[in-house]
Amino acid sequence: MHVNLKISSIVGALACGLALVLGAQPAAAHPGSLWGIDLSSVVALRDQARLAAHRTTPPPQQAELERVRTIVLDPGHGGENHGAIGVAGIREKHLTLELAYHLREAIQARYPEVRVVMTRYWDTSMGLSERVHLANLAEADLFLSLHYNAAVHNRALGYETFFLTPEEVTPGEQQEQSPMLASAEGGAVESPVEGARLVGQHGDDLIFIQRDLMRAHQHQLSGHLAHCVQNGFRTHLDSIDRGVKQANFGVLRGAHMPAVVVEAGFLTHPGEGQELVQRAHRQRVVNALVDAIDAFDDEMARVLDQP
Ligand SMILES: [Zn+2]
Incomplete structure (x- = not known):
């Protein structure tokens, strides 16, 4: 993969964590999917986490x-x-x-x-x-x-x-x-x-x-x-x-x-x-x-x- 390593490792870690939690089995992935999990929804979860962080500590220029x-x-x-x-x-x-x-x-x-x-x-x-x-x-x-x-x-x-x-x-x-x-x-x-x-x-x-x-x-x-x-x-x-x-x-x-x-x-x-x-x-x-x-x-x- 040619994506930014930091991002891909975060997404990878999240996806792995979710896969473990959900007990998902490795499967033949379609594009955008890893172990049956849609990566874009994992990335969206990361957005939610950031949104929560923003709500608790509002930066000055919101x-x-x-x-x-x-x-x-x-x-x-x-x-x-x-x-x-x-x-x-x-x-x-x-x-x-x-x-x-x-x-x-x-x-x-x-x-x-x-x-x-x-x-x-x-x-x-x-x-x-x-x-x-x-x-x-x-x-x-x-x-x-x-x-x-x-x-x-x-x-x-x-x-x-x-x-x-x-x-x-x-x-x-x-x-x-x-x-x-x-x-x-x-x-x-x-x-x-x-x-x-x-x-x-x-x-x-x-x-x-x-x-x-x-x-x-x-x-x-x-x-x-x-x-x-x-x-x-x-x-x-x-x-x-x-x-x-x-x-x-x-x-x-x-x-x-x-x-x-x-x-x-x-x-x-x-x-x-x-x-x-x-x-x-x-x-x-x-x-x-x-x-x-x-x-x-x-x-x-x-x-x-x-x-
Ligand atoms: Zn172009």
């Missing part, structure tokens, strides 16, 4: 979010899909997982009431539609797919945030044959056609209209979320603002909540690629994203409270 109750963090790539490999020789899939764990810690420290779910907790392959499906099941209020960027030349530099193109949010006939696939989707495992199908399951016109309105609203909120992320990056990162963009990302298609793909910097740039594997850079990205969540929550409260 706050509450008005609208956001559940956040899904999606560490890009994983398993066979390594993502980009940068100038520092580190694979994107490891960096995104590390970022997700630290972001989760930071969110929970600041907003102990908020539930944070990750689409993967270790180095495992996962389809795009699986990630979206998990976010939908978790009834997430927002979805951040975490990535680092790569380019064929080494001059590309900076941070950018994507949300889905409008025709993919209210899909038409072209949905199934969409040619554009942005760089975050790179790799043979993930494909744009994996996105969850939203239309065609109900023949009722009213359902179509309601769904279109819902998607239009969600699309608008995804745009707001993308701008909040870029603003956060502008405040915390000393790099180039490449702006908010729209693309047909399979990992965003089918999401029932505001959802963005975050590209926190270029692994392939000789300077930035070295910098963003450093702990200090990761902390700046974490701070930017926590600020973005805070700003987005304000925006949600403003939009949703409009008469």
